[in-house]
Amino acid sequence: MENRPIYLDCNATTPVEPLVCDKVCHFLGEEMGNAASRTHVWGTKAKQAVQAARQQVAEVVKAKNDEVIFTSGATESNNIALLGLAEHGEASGKKHLITTPIEHKSVLEPLSILQERGFEISYVPVGEKGWVDPAELKKHLRDDTLAVSVMHVNNETGVIQPIGQIAEVLNDHPAYFHVDAAQGFGKEIDPLQNSRIDMISVSGHKIFGPKGIGALIVRRRGFKRIPLQPIMFGGGHERGLRPGTLPVPLISGLGEAARLALISHKEREQKCLVMRKEAMEALIAIGGIINGDNEKVMPHVLNISFPGLDSEAALVALKDLVAISNGSACTSQNYEPSHVLEGMNLSEGRIQSALRISWCHMTPKVDWSEVVSAINNVR
Numbered sequence: 215m216e217n218r219p220i221y222l223d224c225n226a227t228t229p230v231e232p233l234v235c236d237k238v239c240h241f242l243g244e245e246m247g248n249a250a251s252r253t254h255v256w257g258t259k260a261k262q263a264v265q266a267a268r269q270q271v272a273e274v275v276k277a278k279n280d281e282v283i284f285t286s287g288a289t290e291s292n293n294i295a296l297l298g299l300a301e302h303g304e305a306s307g308k309k310h311l312i313t314t315p316i317e318h319k320s321v322l323e324p325l326s327i328l329q330e331r332g333f334e335i336s337y338v339p340v341g342e343k344g345w346v347d348p349a350e351l352k353k354h355l356r357d358d359t360l361a362v363s364v365m366h367v368n369n370e371t372g373v374i375q376p377i378g379q380i381a382e383v384l385n386d387h388p389a390y391f392h393v394d395a396a397q398g399f400g401k402e403i404d405p406l407q408n409s410r411i412d413m414i415s416v417s418g419h420k421i422f423g424p425k426g427i428g429a430l431i432v433r434r435r436g437f438k439r440i441p442l443q444p445i446m447f448g449g450g451h452e453r454g455l456r457p458g459t460l461p462v463p464l465i466s467g468l469g470e471a472a473r474l475a476l477i478s479h480k481e482r483e484q485k486c487l488v489m490r491k492e493a494m495e496a497l498i499a500i501g502g503i504i505n506g507d508n509e510k511v512m513p514h515v516l517n518i519s520f521p522g523l524d525s526e527a528a529l530v531a532l533k534d535l536v537a538i539s540n541g542s543a544c545t546s547q548n549y550e551p552s553h554v555l556e557g558m559n560l561s562e563g564r565i566q567s568a569l570r571i572s573w574c575h576m577t578p579k580v581d582w583s584e585v586v587s588a589i590n591n592v593r
């Protein structure tokens with residue numbers, strides 16, 4: 215590749231593992247069948263590939279194969295999980311949902327749509343540490359609470375939410391528990407294996423897999439399926455919940471990415487931790503203030519503010535050196551103050567000077583002294 219800066223924006227999207235690329239190409243080329251074709255070997259091979267991938271995704275969270283619904287990504291999974299419950303909520307008179315102000319827009323916006331439809335949404339406040347307090351969440355539970363939606367790992371700060379403790383709070387409440395795990399699936403394994411979590415949203419391109427593929431894992435409660443309705447119509451694929459011809463190459467790629475995540479997550483984590491230590495040492499020494507709880511954060515993310523810095527100016531100053539961001543890629547077309555940092559009640563100065571730096575096990579070594587000089591030059 216021509217002389218590019220070092221890519222430090224892995225929370226926006228990760229590079230793809232070479233073995234994943236091989237899988238995708240194989241099913242784009244030689245094995246190009248339709249998994250729904252019943253009458254020939256191309257169909258059989260494609261169907262087998264989908265089944266294998268379903269199992270690989272299920273294994274990460276100890277779900278059953280038939281609990282995995284392939285979607286186009288976590289945005290769609292979040293939409294199905296929330297909008298798909300509306301009919302049941304209306305029929306059962308349960309029209310209250312609980313979430314947090316730091317969720318991804320693909321959770322917050324479907325919830326706004328439900329609100330327009332007559333549902334009530336409670337937002338559990340999140341403090342400066344960037345995680346939701348399960349005891350605080352418990353206070354919002356009501357008899358008519360239909361669902362609770364809390365993310366696994368925040369995409370801007372990398373802060374890990376106490377999913378296990380929230381599951382415990384919900385043990386004696388029937389509300390459905392949805393977790394947007396786009397940033398944590400395949401990285402932090404244990405919490406998502408908790409069987410109290412009813413629905414888990416997954417994204418391929420955050421785990422070194424392809425873009426345009428994801429999954430919604432919908433666990434059964436005993437023998438009972440969750441009363442989800444589809445939001446698209448036109449075919450019986452994916453148990454009627456997500457119609458459309460299955461993108462076998464992408465699904466195979468996601469399966470391979472899930473398999474690799476399960477066997478390599480510890481090793482990847484160790485590599486990321488080394489970089490976090492180096493980055494922190496260099497950036498705190500020039501007055502950087504970490505945003506979010508440094509004790510409960512993923513090892514590949516650093517959200518850091520520099521008093522007096524204009525983050526947009528810093529991005530420009532750093533652009534030949536490192537590719538970073540100052541918020542979520544989904545909303546970065548126009549600069550708007552981060553709703554996540556606002557949700558954490560950080561000061562305006564801290565929000566405007568925040569940089570999000572995120573890397574992975576494939577990231578080459580960074581010369582942090584160069585980064586430090588570039589930041590100092592624009593302060």
Ligand code: PMP
Pocket residue numbers: 225226286287288289290318320365367368369394396397416417418419427428542543544
């Ligand atoms: N949720 C979170 C927390 C995310 O970080 C993202 C991606 N930025 C999404 C949902 C959406 O995922 P996708 O790109 O697969 O639609």
